[in-house]
Amino acid sequence: MRITALSGGIGGARFLRGLLHVLGPDDEVVVVGNTADDIWLFGLKVCPDLDTVMYTLGSGIDDVRGWGRLDESWHAKEELAAYGVEPTWFGLGDRDLATHIVRTQMLQAGYPLSDVTAALCSRWFGDLRSPVRLLPMSDDRVETHVVVPRDGVDTAIHFQEYWVRLQAAPALRDVVVVGLDSSAPAPGVLEAIAGCDVLLVPPSNPVVSVGTVLGVPGVGEAVRATSAPVVGLSPVVGGAAVRGMAGPLLRHLGVEVSAAGVGAHYGARSEGGVLDGWLVDESDADAVAALRGTGLVTRATPLLMPDVASAAQMAAAALDLAATLPGRTDP
Ligand code: GDP
Numbered sequence: 001m002r003i004t005a006l007s008g009g010i011g012g013a014r015f016l017r018g019l020l021h022v023l024g025p026d027d028e029v030v031v032v033g034n035t036a037d038d039i040w041l042f043g044l045k046v047c048p049d050l051d052t053v054m055y056t057l058g059s060g061i062d063d064v065r066g067w068g069r070l071d072e073s074w075h076a077k078e079e080l081a082a083y084g085v086e087p088t089w090f091g092l093g094d095r096d097l098a099t100h101i102v103r104t105q106m107l108q109a110g111y112p113l114s115d116v117t118a119a120l121c122s123r124w125f126g127d128l129r130s131p132v133r134l135l136p137m138s139d140d141r142v143e144t145h146v147v148v149p150r151d152g153v154d155t156a157i158h159f160q161e162y163w164v165r166l167q168a169a170p171a172l173r174d175v176v177v178v179g180l181d182s183s184a185p186a187p188g189v190l191e192a193i194a195g196c197d198v199l200l201v202p203p204s205n206p207v208v209s210v211g212t213v214l215g216v217p218g219v220g221e222a223v224r225a226t227s228a229p230v231v232g233l234s235p236v237v238g239g240a241a242v243r244g245m246a247g248p249l250l251r252h253l254g255v256e257v258s259a260a261g262v263g264a265h266y267g268a269r270s271e272g273g274v275l276d277g278w279l280v281d282e283s284d285a286d287a288v289a290a291l292r293g294t295g296l297v298t299r300a301t302p303l304l305m306p307d308v309a310s311a312a313q314m315a316a317a318a319l320d321l322a323a324t325l326p327g328r329t330d331p
């Protein structure tokens with residue numbers, strides 16, 4: 001079976017690690033990773049979501065933090081701070097730095113991000129028999145910026161600064177995904193969506209992870225058109241994002257922060273949306289009735305991922321639901 005998944009960072013990566021546990025020997029997964037969180041720091045290209053997926057699936061992640069490398073040290077960051085070099089708020093560990101240095105060198109040698117990502121992944125996923133391929137959503141530079149009040153003046157800052165340094169505390173005036181409209185899908189992205197047997201939307205941030213992937217011109221259209229069934233999993237459980245700060249972003253879009261609200265925001269493909277099936281947590285079973293009549297086939301199942309086994313159960317539930325759905329016969 002060929003599975004394609006659209007992923008952000010931690011929610012996507014943990015789900016995908018569970019998915020790998022339930023794959024058969026002939027199954028393959030293509031991950032289309034969000035790159036709108038990418039940022040240039042100290043002359044280095046940092047791709048937080050691609051790296052979270054790569055490290056998580058390659059057993060190199062710090063599982064407690066959920067990002068960055070296992071067994072990390074922070075000497076370079078301390079030295080930069082001692083020189084007074086800004087920014088000091090982004091967590092760049094020593095081991096992690098090596099990834100960004102290799103990536104930046106390859107980009108500067110002229111390779112597109114998709115080739116660079118494949119080269120980095122060959123270390124983490126092993127040889128060509130790996131069942132996983134990680135593609136950036138685009139080789140073009142795309143960056144999510146947000147507008148927040150600073151000293152009384154509305155100011156655009158990189159999403160990472162809003163998220164990591166400001167902890168999403170300031171009022172969110174606007175979200176602007178710079179470069180998205182003129183970006184093109186990376187090689188292989190549209191083919192992976194059109195040619196898969198199942199398309200999964202993991203419990204990633206619906207706005208700044210999945211939303212940006214879907215916003216690359218051609219990607220949303222490919223999702224709407226694929227003959228594969230499309231199943232999503234809610235990142236919102238019990239009226240709040242399980243982790244992180246999807247709440248302010250959803251509210252900014254006028255989306256209710258609930259499993260039903262996010263499901264309705266994605267919408268059923270039969271009604272012009274992007275999903276056929278939607279999994280919500282058991283505690284949100286009321287969403288099944290709330291979404292009846294919207295065209296989305298909704299099921300309640302445990303959606304928390306404290307360990308790999310629970311993520312694997314979620315992946316199995318998503319594939320089970322997909323198997324009951326016809327997909328689109330009129331693409
Ligand atoms: P980011 O790029 O690192 O923010 O990661 P993603 O966009 O992939 O995922 C962030 C989303 O994952 C957040 O909105 C969380 O609510 C969601 N999330 C994290 N852990 C879990 C979990 O155990 N279960 C569910 N359902 N969602 C989760």
Ligand code: CA
Nearest residue numbers: 008009037049
């Ligand atoms: Ca992210």
